[in-house]
Amino acid sequence: MRTEIAITGMSVLSGAGGSASALCKHCVDGKNAASDINIEAYENDLVSVNSGERELYRIQKMLFIAFLKASRMARAGSEAILPERTGICLGNCHGLEEFRSGFFNHYTKSEPALTSPALFPFTTANALASWLAIQTGVKGANLTFISDGTSSAEAILAACDLITANECDAVFVGGISVLDLNLRDEFLAAGFRHEIAGMLLLESASHARSRGIDPIAVLKDIKNISLTKDEMAAVRQNGSILKILNKTRSNLSPDIAEMVYLGNELGDNGPGLVPRDALTSMEKLNVFPLNAVVGNIFDAAGVFGAALSVELLDRQNNGKWCPLRSSQEGILHSTVNSSGTAITMLIRKA
Amino acid sequence: MVGKEAKKRRFNIMTHSPFKEVVITGVGVTTPLENGKGTDEFWYALCRGVNAIKPISEPFALGHKCAVAGKVGDFQRFLDASWTGHDRCAKLFALACQHALMDSKVDRHLIPNMGIIAGTILGGIISGEQYMRELSKPEKAAALLKQYCLASTADAIKNRYSLRGPAGSVSTACCSGADAIKIAATQIRNGRADIMIAGGADVFSEFAFRGFSALNALTTDGKVRPFDKDRKGLALSEGAGVIILEEKKHAQDRGARIYCSLASFASSADACHMVRPNPDGEGLSRSIQNALSSIADVDGDIDYICAHGTGTQYNDSMEAKAIKRVFGKKTSTISVSSIKSMIGHTLGAASAIEAICCVKAMEKSTIPPTINLEKYDPECELQHVAKKALIKNINMCMSLSAGFGGQNTALVFKKHN
Numbered sequence: 001m002r003t004e005i006a007i008t009g010m011s012v013l014s015g016a017g018g019s020a021s022a023l024c025k026h027c028v029d030g031k032n033a034a035s036d037i038n039i040e041a042y043e044n045d046l047v048s049v050n051s052g053e054r055e056l057y058r059i060q061k062m063l064f065i066a067f068l069k070a071s072r073m074a075r076a077g078s079e080a081i082l083p084e085r086t087g088i089c090l091g092n093c094h095g096l097e098e099f100r101s102g103f104f105n106h107y108t109k110s111e112p113a114l115t116s117p118a119l120f121p122f123t124t125a126n127a128l129a130s131w132l133a134i135q136t137g138v139k140g141a142n143l144t145f146i147s148d149g150t151s152s153a154e155a156i157l158a159a160c161d162l163i164t165a166n167e168c169d170a171v172f173v174g175g176i177s178v179l180d181l182n183l184r185d186e187f188l189a190a191g192f193r194h195e196i197a198g199m200l201l202l203e204s205a206s207h208a209r210s211r212g213i214d215p216i217a218v219l220k221d222i223k224n225i226s227l228t229k230d231e232m233a234a235v236r237q238n239g240s241i242l243k244i245l246n247k248t249r250s251n252l253s254p255d256i257a258e259m260v261y262l263g264n265e266l267g268d269n270g271p272g273l274v275p276r277d278a279l280t281s282m283e284k285l286n287v288f289p290l291n292a293v294v295g296n297i298f299d300a301a302g303v304f305g306a307a308l309s310v311e312l313l314d315r316q317n318n319g320k321w322c323p324l325r326s327s328q329e330g331i332l333h334s335t336v337n338s339s340g341t342a343i344t345m346l347i348r349k350a
Numbered sequence: 351m352v353g354k355e356a357k358k359r360r361f362n363i364m365t366h367s368p369f370k371e372v373v374i375t376g377v378g379v380t381t382p383l384e385n386g387k388g389t390d391e392f393w394y395a396l397c398r399g400v401n402a403i404k405p406i407s408e409p410f411a412l413g414h415k416c417a418v419a420g421k422v423g424d425f426q427r428f429l430d431a432s433w434t435g436h437d438r439c440a441k442l443f444a445l446a447c448q449h450a451l452m453d454s455k456v457d458r459h460l461i462p463n464m465g466i467i468a469g470t471i472l473g474g475i476i477s478g479e480q481y482m483r484e485l486s487k488p489e490k491a492a493a494l495l496k497q498y499c500l501a502s503t504a505d506a507i508k509n510r511y512s513l514r515g516p517a518g519s520v521s522t523a524c525c526s527g528a529d530a531i532k533i534a535a536t537q538i539r540n541g542r543a544d545i546m547i548a549g550g551a552d553v554f555s556e557f558a559f560r561g562f563s564a565l566n567a568l569t570t571d572g573k574v575r576p577f578d579k580d581r582k583g584l585a586l587s588e589g590a591g592v593i594i595l596e597e598k599k600h601a602q603d604r605g606a607r608i609y610c611s612l613a614s615f616a617s618s619a620d621a622c623h624m625v626r627p628n629p630d631g632e633g634l635s636r637s638i639q640n641a642l643s644s645i646a647d648v649d650g651d652i653d654y655i656c657a658h659g660t661g662t663q664y665n666d667s668m669e670a671k672a673i674k675r676v677f678g679k680k681t682s683t684i685s686v687s688s689i690k691s692m693i694g695h696t697l698g699a700a701s702a703i704e705a706i707c708c709v710k711a712m713e714k715s716t717i718p719p720t721i722n723l724e725k726y727d728p729e730c731e732l733q734h735v736a737k738k739a740l741i742k743n744i745n746m747c748m749s750l751s752a753g754f755g756g757q758n759t760a761l762v763f764k765k766h767n
Contacts, residue, residue, distance in 0.1 A: 084636060088619070093500055093519075100557075104482045107560040112413040120561035121624045121754055124471050125500060125521035130755020133621040139633065142619035142757060143529060146473075146500035146521045154518045161536045165369075167616060167640065182482075186495060224516035224542060226465065226508055267495045339505040341517040 003164045006215030006350060008208045009074030009201030011066045012307045013037050014194050018069065020304075024311035027293050028323060037062060037195055049135050059095055059178050063128055064135060066199035067172060071136075073216075074201040076170065080211035081203075087140035087171040089159045090129040091152025091299040094187075094266065097180035099123050128176065140168045145299075149263025151175060152198070153302025153335040153343035157222050159202045170203035175300035186267040193295030198303035205350070215350035217310045220330075225249060227340040235342075236262060240287045241334045245344060252346075256332050257324035259309045259347075261290040261301040263337040286325050288312065301335045302343065309333045309347040317349060369539040373766060374609040375601050376454025376594030377706045378446040380551075381693050382587055386425030386445050389453065393710045396689060396718040397739040403574060403585045403694050410556040416568035420587025420694035421554050432510065437474035437497040438588075440506040442699070443551035446590035447507055454594040454606065456545065465515025465543045467534040468504035469526030469550035470698040475557050503551055515543040523753025524658065524695070525617065526550045527591055527702025528761050532615040534595050544600040549592035552697035558586055565625065567662055574695075575722040576659035576688035577666050577730040584660040587694030591702030593709070609709045613746070613764040616640035620756025626664050627752050631672030634750065634758040638676045641748070641760040650764065652677070652684050654717050654747040656704045659688020660695055665752060670730040672750075685742060687720045687735040701751035701759065708747045708763045715743050 012019060015035035016026040039058065042065045043050075049064055050056045056064075071077065076086075099122040107115045121127055126144040133142050141162055145154040152175025159171035176197045179187050208215050223245075227235065231244045240258055290297075290305050297304055309331040315322040324331065330348030377389055382402035384391035395402075406419045425445055426433070433441050451461070472478075477497035484491065496502060501519040508517050516537045522529045527550025534548030552558075562568050562584070569575075569583040601608055618640070620633035627633070642652075658669055674681050689707050696703060711717050716739050723736040749761045 083621070084618070100478065101482055103561065104479065104557065107556075107564075112560075112563060115560055115564040117561065117564035120564060123557075123561065124523055124754055126523050126753070126755050126757060127624065130523075130619065130757065131624065133619040133756065134624070137621050139619050139621045139636070141617035142522070142755070143533075143617070144521050146470075146519045147504070147517075148499065148501050150518070158533060158536075161533075161540060164540070165536070183495075224465070224518065224537065226514045226517045228512070228514065265496060266499065267492050337501075339501070339508060339517075341508075 009070035011069030089155035175303035191296030378449025385423035469530035526698035551590035634672035
């Protein structure tokens with residue numbers, strides 16, 4: 001990747017609070033953040049979009065708040081960010097399950113003439129990203145990724161490509177995971193614990209600096225690869241992807257710190273969630289096992305892992321305890337879904 | 351950086367950059383027109399103006415104003431037994447992929463190096479509907495849930511062929527197939543892969559039928575009449591379209607037959623309405639303009655547009671406006687047709703199948719017609735190819751798609767010299 005891609009805005013909403021640092025503190029303190037997001041705290045922010053004929057759905061509120069926070073951090077309201085050259089890339093494979101099952105339940109009980117179309121537009125995965133574009137006037141490329149655990153990581157990769165090709169100057173990249181009550185057992189079995197929404201604003205480092213914004217972090221060396229079954233087994237056993245990458249695809253320092261998300265399918269049994277043990281293993285291996293600490297956050301893993309990586313790098317820089325040992329190369333953030341798609345990226349402080 | 355400066359910079363990046371050139375070396379379809387028999391059969395039927403939209407007898411269609419759809423006949427006989435147990439959507443894609451790989455003549459030892467990007471709107475929705483009906487039977491639920499997952503099509507292909515390249519699944523309404531092609535091409539341009547499988551698939555389902563019917567989007571006179579004054583709506587259909595994209599030198603080194611190059615692409619959002627397109631075509635025109643502005647050969651003209659052309663009032667007039675907005679007086683030199691008049695709207699597969707239509711049109715110097723176009727709508731005044739195919743040399747052509755939520759994508763194909 002020739003263009004240096006910067007993160008200039010970042011937000012994570014979870015039960016721990018409204019920022020990546022709040023959730024990071026929860027994680028490293030070994031606290032359980034598995035509770036609902038306090039949406040009510042953001043009612044003032046939602047006034048501008050929540051004034052239509054009906055109340056916004058919860059998932060819309062989560063996404064919009066995440067967008068607002070990231071955009072404010074990056075001062076994205078400036079004239080230098082043009083709506084036609086700003087894109088949205090979203091990871092959203094499972095977020096609208098409730099709408100699909102809701103529409104299904106409705107039409108199976110309704111006569112054709114009495115079937116309401118109200119829910120139908122929200123049954124397609126791209127509905128959320130499209131809705132966000134309508135609310136914000138963002139008119140560039142609008143892409144939704146549906147690859148389960150690697151969804152928002154693929155969104156990050158696509159955003160970087162859009163910026164590198166000069167199709168966009170800036171891209172809002174989001175990931176969102178919510179619990180569908182109809183699939184509650186399947187979500188919980190797979191290790192889901194939190195509802196979570198995350199958003200990054202990516203732009204070229206030069207574009208950010210030209211409008212007076214210092215990048216928070218930079219992304220480098222993003223790869224999209226498919227692991228073989230043996231490689232998957234090795235990654236699951238070790239909790240680390242670094243050795244597998246260095247065998248055939250990379251030449252990274254063996255000491256580099258890792259942020260690793262290992263996905264499993266909806267309905268499959270997820271890994272046991274024992275934060276204390278996970279924290280101990282982190283220091284030995286220099287690996288932060290995202291699932292073990294946070295739970296299975298499916299589509300949000302890519303964005304959340306990136307945000308958490310930035311927070312951990314901040315901790316290192318500020319002399320606070322960090323479960324990962326520092327490295328000049330930054331943190332290798334990897335998301336792997338249950339079918340072996342792996343998106344990896346290096347995240348460094350700018 | 352705005353307007354002209356941005357265009358100039360993008361043009362310079364595309365022409366003078368280390369981005370690699372992407373060519374098409376294989377195509378494959380599964381549609382109601384040829385029922386899985388292969389792309390040649392599909393193409394010949396398309397050029398003869400065969401109508402694959404037929405009356406349907408599904409119980410769920412009773413009581414609706416629309417009683418037609420496009421359905422793929424017995425295509426599973428062309429697939430091997432390993433595809434048993436997969437959702438219909440994955441099987442449609444698998445057969446199109448099989449045809450595309452055979453067409454590209456990729457050596458078997460090269461296949462694991464490939465990657466895949468698949469587009470879909472509803473994916474394994476038939477398994478999903480069954481899952482929702484059988485929630486009380488947990489022993490069946492797990493398998494159905496896996497097939498229902500939107501990513502199951504790409505995952506199935508990846509596992510079947512042991513692919514090790516980049517992989518992903520995208521869902522951008524009716525632009526899904528085109529965006530999958532665009533994202534796959536980007537992997538090659540950026541050096542992450544030499545060869546990629548890309549395309550889209552969707553099935554005909556009660557879920558989609560009930561949804562589009564509730565929106566009053568379905569045709570009520572049994573026909574799909576894109577750009578016609580009396581057009582009454584779209585007909586749902588199902589299918590898959592798969593393209594093999596390859597880095598040009600890689601294709602040349604292995605002696606591959608190169609159909610054409612994927613010269614450029616661009617996407618945009620209307621940011622207007624959750625269902626209807628921006629009526630003045632502003633969003634789609636931006637995609638067209640952005641795609642054109644990055645083509646190396648700026649002296650070349652678009653000879654043919656394979657339109658989105660769904661047959662709805664909103665889409666067709668919007669699309670005509672978008673084309674005229676960009677091309678102005680040159681509009682009269684560009685032939686336009688919509689193959690949805692023959693195969694219906696295959697949802698996430700549509701833009702991939704229409705991309706293949708562009709590739710074949712360029713290869714055969716023939717433009718398939720828009721059938722059922724009898725009274726031209728004055729609001730949709732374009733150079734229509736109506737009723738029968740047109741023989742025309744095509745150096746450059748474009749496939750357009752527009753979807754729910756205001757998605758727009760334009761792909762541009764150029765003849766390979």
